[in-house]
Amino acid sequence: MPYAFERLALIEGVIARSPLGLITDVDGTISEIVPTPREARVSPLCRRYLTLLCRQLALVAVVSGRPAVEVRDMVGVTGVVYVGNHGLERWTKNRVEPSGSARDYFKIVRSAFEELSSRLSMEGVTLEDKGLSLTVHYRLSPHHEVAEREILDVLAASERARDLRVVRGRLALNLLPPVEINKGTAVLDLIRDYSLQGGLYLGDDLTDIDAFGAVRSAAAGSNFRGLAIGVTSAEMPEGLVKAADLTLNGVDDVGRFLKWLSQNVPQPS
Numbered sequence: 001m002p003y004a005f006e007r008l009a010l011i012e013g014v015i016a017r018s019p020l021g022l023i024t025d026v027d028g029t030i031s032e033i034v035p036t037p038r039e040a041r042v043s044p045l046c047r048r049y050l051t052l053l054c055r056q057l058a059l060v061a062v063v064s065g066r067p068a069v070e071v072r073d074m075v076g077v078t079g080v081v082y083v084g085n086h087g088l089e090r091w092t093k094n095r096v097e098p099s100g101s102a103r104d105y106f107k108i109v110r111s112a113f114e115e116l117s118s119r120l121s122m123e124g125v126t127l128e129d130k131g132l133s134l135t136v137h138y139r140l141s142p143h144h145e146v147a148e149r150e151i152l153d154v155l156a157a158s159e160r161a162r163d164l165r166v167v168r169g170r171l172a173l174n175l176l177p178p179v180e181i182n183k184g185t186a187v188l189d190l191i192r193d194y195s196l197q198g199g200l201y202l203g204d205d206l207t208d209i210d211a212f213g214a215v216r217s218a219a220a221g222s223n224f225r226g227l228a229i230g231v232t233s234a235e236m237p238e239g240l241v242k243a244a245d246l247t248l249n250g251v252d253d254v255g256r257f258l259k260w261l262s263q264n265v266p267q268p269s
């Protein structure tokens with residue numbers, strides 16, 4: 001797919017539309033991937049331009065697999081809409097709102113966490129409790145493929161985790177309620193709720209591919225036009241680049257792109 005900075009005319013066509021929205025993933029997109037999620041920091045350049053873009057666009061939203069409250073604390077820009085837990089919840093009006101039927105699964109996720117926390121005691125494997133979902137991280141395990149297989153075996157044998165959906169991430173497995181909510185449905189909700197006519201989506205991971213598809217399907221039969229921008233890295237999942245309209249090369253490049261966007265987005269008249 002073409003490199004975003006080589007297709008600026010195409011991007012200018014989308015950002016001329018109004019209301020315009022920017023929706024971005026966090027980890028691997030505006031913050032570098034680090035050994036443990038707690039160490040992750042949003043790049044100062046990205047934060048600076050997200051702050052400016054909040055005043056320029058109808059919507060700046062961040063969509064992440066992290067809980068909405070954690071995303072808000074991590075990004076820390078007033079005016080950003082924070083969608084957490086892969087679309088299962090949204091931070092809005094100073095509180096977290098679960099999306100649709102997600103709230104019904106809170107107890108099931110709780111009991112799965114209790115069962116798995118004793119069973120997943122493998123080297124370099126950690127289980128993260130995110131409220132409405134769980135994530136098993138194996139980035140720190142000595143053999144990634146072996147660890148992934150062992151984790152999947154534990155999940156298949158777990159009575160309580162069996163009811164949850166397994167979604168692969170970057171050296172992590174996400175356990176989500178079995179509802180049709182993902183980053184794609186979250187993006188469609190945002191486009192509708194903010195009546196967007198134009199939009200850009202930035203993401204680096206498998207779960208972002210749903211959002212890329214949403215940007216495309218939102219354009220069908222409507223006036224909305226959007227572009228899906230895949231953020232490339234050495235460990236990007238197969239299919240990411242093919243699913244994107246354009247690419248950027250890593251978090252630093254995203255910072256440069258947000259700067260360009262802030263400097264080129266039409267000023268409200």
Ligand SMILES: [Mg+2]
Pocket residue numbers: 025026027028029203204205
């Ligand atoms: Mg990511």
